[in-house]
Amino acid sequence: MKREIVDSEDVKLLVDSFYQRVNQDDLLSPVFNDFAKVDWESHMPKMYQFWESILFGSATYQGRPFPKHIPLPIGIEHFDRWIQLFETNIDEQFTGEKAEMAKHRAHTIAHIFKTKLKHLNKFS
Ligand code: HEM
Structure with a gap:
């Protein structure tokens, strides 16, 4: 059964399952784990807060x-994969207005990041 995103438990589920996918992805995992060497214990609470702020204000x-993304070795293909994983992750588990909002906001922010990175000539 798909569920609505109604509280912080749902946001945690959304974020945890998304980064599980990221960590298993051949294109994205190296950016997080080999290049940025992300400390997941401090990254995850930030991501819960980020999506709670977006979905519940x-x-x-x-x-x-944005500044955290400037040094990363990323191009169009990384953003395409990020969006693909994010959408699949939502669609497989969630339904409703907040689920649609999360996908829409992810697209908008990815577009802004891409546009800014292009202007900085930072696209590989
Ligand atoms: C190509 C796609 C992306 C990649 C590879 C990527 C990778 C990363 C990495 C490695 C970090 C950790 C940086 C650090 O702590 O040094 C990070 C942080 C973050 N990313 Fe992304 N990202 C991508 C797209 C996005 C998108 C589309 C969003 C928003 C919808 C987003 C939101 C964030 C946020 C909120 C943080 C935390 C920043 C902070 O420390 O406050 N990212 N990302």
């Missing part, structure tokens, strides 16, 4: 995500 995320 909780304003618990106070960071600036």
Whole structure:
């Protein structure tokens, strides 16, 4: 049964399952684990807060995500894969207005990141 995203438990499920997919992905995992050497214990709470702020207006995320992406060795194909995994992950588990909102916002933010990276000539 697909569920609606109604509370922070659902957001945690969404984020945990998405990064499980990222960690198993041949294109994205090396960026997170080999290049950025992400400390997952501190990264995950930030991502819960980020998506809670977007979906429920909780304003618990106070960071600036874009600068963190400037040094990464990423191009169009990484964004395409990121979006593909994000959408599949939502569609397999969730339904409803917040699920649609999450996908829509992910697309918008990915588009903004891509546009900014292009302007910085940072696209591989
Ligand atoms: C090509 C696609 C992407 C890759 C490979 C990627 C990779 C990463 C990595 C490696 C970090 C950790 C950086 C660090 O702590 O040093 C990070 C942080 C983050 N990313 Fe992405 N990202 C991608 C797209 C996106 C998109 C589309 C969004 C938003 C919808 C997003 C939101 C964030 C946020 C909120 C953080 C935390 C920033 C902070 O520390 O406050 N990312 N990303």
